[in-house]
Amino acid sequence: MPSRSPTATREPIAKRPGGRSARVRRAVFDATLARLVSDGYQALTIESVAVAAGVNRTTIYRNWPTKAGLILAAAKDRSEALISTKGSGDLERDLVALLTSVAEYVTSPIGRALVIASLSEADDPEVREAREDFWRHRFQAARDLIGAAAGGGSSSLDAGVDGLIERLIAPLFLRAFITGAPLDGPFIRDTVRAALRVPGSGGETKPDTTMG
Amino acid sequence: MPSRSPTATREPIAKRPGGRSARVRRAVFDATLARLVSDGYQALTIESVAVAAGVNRTTIYRNWPTKAGLILAAAKDRSEALISTKGSGDLERDLVALLTSVAEYVTSPIGRALVIASLSEADDPEVREAREDFWRHRFQAARDLIGAAAGGGSSSLDAGVDGLIERLIAPLFLRAFITGAPLDGPFIRDTVRAALRVPGSGGETKPDTTMG
DNA sequence: ACACAAATGCAACTAGTAGTGCATTAAGGA
DNA sequence: TCCTTAATGCACTACTAGTTGCATTTGTGT
Numbered sequence: 043m044p045s046r047s048p049t050a051t052r053e054p055i056a057k058r059p060g061g062r063s064a065r066v067r068r069a070v071f072d073a074t075l076a077r078l079v080s081d082g083y084q085a086l087t088i089e090s091v092a093v094a095a096g097v098n099r100t101t102i103y104r105n106w107p108t109k110a111g112l113i114l115a116a117a118k119d120r121s122e123a124l125i126s127t128k129g130s131g132d133l134e135r136d137l138v139a140l141l142t143s144v145a146e147y148v149t150s151p152i153g154r155a156l157v158i159a160s161l162s163e164a165d166d167p168e169v170r171e172a173r174e175d176f177w178r179h180r181f182q183a184a185r186d187l188i189g190a191a192a193g194g195g196s197s198s199l200d201a202g203v204d205g206l207i208e209r210l211i212a213p214l215f216l217r218a219f220i221t222g223a224p225l226d227g228p229f230i231r232d233t234v235r236a237a238l239r240v241p242g243s244g245g246e247t248k249p250d251t252t253m254g
Numbered sequence: 255m256p257s258r259s260p261t262a263t264r265e266p267i268a269k270r271p272g273g274r275s276a277r278v279r280r281a282v283f284d285a286t287l288a289r290l291v292s293d294g295y296q297a298l299t300i301e302s303v304a305v306a307a308g309v310n311r312t313t314i315y316r317n318w319p320t321k322a323g324l325i326l327a328a329a330k331d332r333s334e335a336l337i338s339t340k341g342s343g344d345l346e347r348d349l350v351a352l353l354t355s356v357a358e359y360v361t362s363p364i365g366r367a368l369v370i371a372s373l374s375e376a377d378d379p380e381v382r383e384a385r386e387d388f389w390r391h392r393f394q395a396a397r398d399l400i401g402a403a404a405g406g407g408s409s410s411l412d413a414g415v416d417g418l419i420e421r422l423i424a425p426l427f428l429r430a431f432i433t434g435a436p437l438d439g440p441f442i443r444d445t446v447r448a449a450l451r452v453p454g455s456g457g458e459t460k461p462d463t464t465m466g
Numbered sequence: 467a468c469a470c471a472a473a474t475g476c477a478a479c480t481a482g483t484a485g486t487g488c489a490t491t492a493a494g495g496a
Numbered sequence: 497t498c499c500t501t502a503a504t505g506c507a508c509t510a511c512t513a514g515t516t517g518c519a520t521t522t523g524t525g526t
Contacts, residue, residue: 060523060524061522061523061524062473062474062521062522062523063472063473063474063523066473066474082374082376082377083296083374084295084296084374087512087513088512088513088514089512089513097474097475098474098475098476099513099514100474100475100476100514100515100516101473101474101475103513103514103515104473104474105473107514154376157432158373158374158376161370161373161431162294162295162296162370162373162374164294164366164370165294170434173432174432174433174434177432177433178433181433205444205448208425208428208429208433209421209424209425209445209448211428212421212424212425212427212428213420213421213424215424215427215428215431215432216420216423216424216427216428217420219373219427219431220369220385220386220389220427221386221389221390221393221420222382222386232417233421236417236421239451274491274492274493274503274504275493275502275503275504278503278504299482299483299484300483300484300485301482301483301484309504309505310504310505310506311483311484311485311505312485312486312504312505312506313503313504313505315484315485315486316503316504317503319485467526468525468526469524469525469526470523470524470525470526471522471523471524471525472521472522472523472524473520473521473522473523474519474520474521474522475518475519475520475521476517476518476519476520477516477517477518477519478515478516478517479514479515479516479517480513480514480515480516481512481513481514481515482511482512482513482514483510483511483512483513484509484510484511484512485508485509485510485511486507486508486509486510487506487507487508487509488505488506488507488508489504489505489506489507490503490504490505490506491502491503491504491505492501492502492503492504493500493501493502493503494499494500494501494502495498495499495500496497496498496499496500
């Protein structure tokens with residue numbers, strides 16, 4: 043086996059992006075995510091994706107040599123406009139809305155499947171980076187909300203913003219993937235209120251924003 | 255394929271637990287966890303476990319018909335004395351120690367592999383229950399610590415204990431499995447302090463302790 | 467419209483894994 | 497010690513992943 047990255051694709055040297063290739067690409071990506079949701083990561087086979095997409099196995103193998111690379115490409119292709127960053131200025135309300143959106147994602151079949159798939163390939167540097175990148179963007183949305191509201195009143199939020207964001211988002215993941223407890227409205231509200239009640243001390247650890 | 259549970263084992267009707275069977279059992283469990291750490295869940299094959307254990311594949315297939323069941327049995331077999339529940343009475347110190355122990359688990363190869371394996375089989379009721387059971391016990395240890403300290407001074411901890419525990423443990427998981435940020439000492443200390451600083455209001459959501 | 471080449475389809479092949487019937491070994495009781 | 501049978505080992509089949517050579521289709525520039 044040649045020493046290529048497990049998530050390598052043919053895309054960088056694609057010379058015919060139009061017409062048939064575009065149709066194939068879309069059909070394969072749609073089929074990939076559909077099968078990922080219905081079968082889960084490990085049970086997903088290239089064969090089943092090919093059949094669902096109305097495409098030959100060989101085509102998929104040539105364009106996306108590995109399962110992880112295929113799912114990663116399909117996920118990236120669909121990762122747009124998933125988040126509404128614009129806040130009303132009411133910090134608590136905006137954070138509840140943000141966490142509700144994240145909660146919907148991590149409880150949705152596609153969100154759960156993608157998180158689990160990314161963890162199943164935790165050793166693949168590209169997969170790891172893609173996952174951390176995805177959440178880095180979401181964290182940035184939270185930073186924007188808090189930053190906007192901080193100018194409008196709430197003090198003591200300067201130093202510990204990243205820690206605050208962690209304390210907001212983390213309980214959602216714990217319930218969604220570990221304990222299985224429900225992510226309902228009251229839980230989200232209480233999580234936001236608890237996080238906001240913590241006085242911003244100077245002793246906060248700066249979370250590693252490079253997520254290395 | 256008969257409609258048996260994917261994690262069924264032969265154990266309940268085992269009639270010869272001594273001698274050879276015991277040796278096989280131990281060898282298989284050790285090999286299973288070793289391969290799980292080195293290869294990961296999806297790449298783990300029964301064949302590789304059998305070779306590592308010096309046992310025939312057939313033996314494994316008959317005793318533990320599925321990969322998930324095998325790993326689950328191996329994990330249960332080793333899930334003893336992983337936790338030190340006894341506290342000193344100093345709540346903050348005890349919680350830091352507890353979180354440090356959890357942090358070591360979720361960053362260790364075996365802990366990571368087990369969490370990921372349990373998520374890869376999220377649809378299997380037995381796997382889900384085993385995972386939730388495991389963490390329920392750890393949460394109980396935290397409850398004991400807090401309960402002991404609560405009698406000794408700290409008030410306002412009665413109602414929101416479960417929420418507090420969630421806010422203690424959750425950031426560890428977020429960093430370990432999502433963002434990849436480090437789980438160092440300062441981070442753990444700050445997590446404990448932030449959680450303890452939250453005034454215990456009456457508005458807390460009772461987390462579903464059945465973890466359904 | 468035509469030609470060239472890229473991209474896909476097809477078929478055959480290798481390799482490796484899951485799973486099963488039958489023979490063999492050895493545990494536990496008499 | 498000997499006998500029964502539970503437990504294990506061996507040999508085999510079936511299936512799936514993944515690869516390759518070649519034919520076919522189809523973009524794209526001329």
